[in-house]
Amino acid sequence: MAVDRVSGSERALVGLLFVGMFFVPAVYALTSWLDGADYRLSPGAKGRIGGIGAAILTSAIWLFWRSHADLGRNWSPSLQLREEHHLVTAGVYRSIRHPMYASQWLWSVAQPLLLQNWIAGWAGLLLFLPLYILRVPREEQMMLEQFGKAYRAYMDRTGRIVPRLEGWGA
DSSP: OEEEEOOOOHHHHHHHIIIIIIHHHHHHHSTTTTGBOOOOOOOOHHHHHHHHHHHHHHHHHOOOOOOHHHHGGGOOSSSSEEETTOOOOGGGGGSSSSSSHHHHHHHHHHHHHOOOOOOHHHHHHHHHHHHHHHHHHHHHHHHHHHHHHHHHHHHSSSSSSSSOOTTTOO
């Protein structure tokens, strides 16, 4: 590894992400343990909200997959850079620096729309938020240290998780 900044706290944050986005929803779907935290929507609202949630989740899964495909061998599940690592600025990375985090934000929004449960619905968002807040600045600092001016220029022309709209803020 050229750069390895994996820590125990980072592993814990990734573990929490798994709990919030996979484990708790699976417990909700497969057991009745969390049924007491359900909230009810009218059948019409449930159908519309569920459809919106499904569309957002589909977008999240596509963006997550596309991010991995565009990164290729540069992908790492944690803060690591390999010897042959290069800066990827093509594909979905042309517009946003962190499409994987963007996909997790979308997933976090879709989850409460699909699971009308105060625990299972909101667990993804609540447990993703600390990972995002704590990890992204460390990741961007690591990229600046590795790629310097090239990464700074990339930051200047792209949005972090939402594409930068030309002309805004000018």
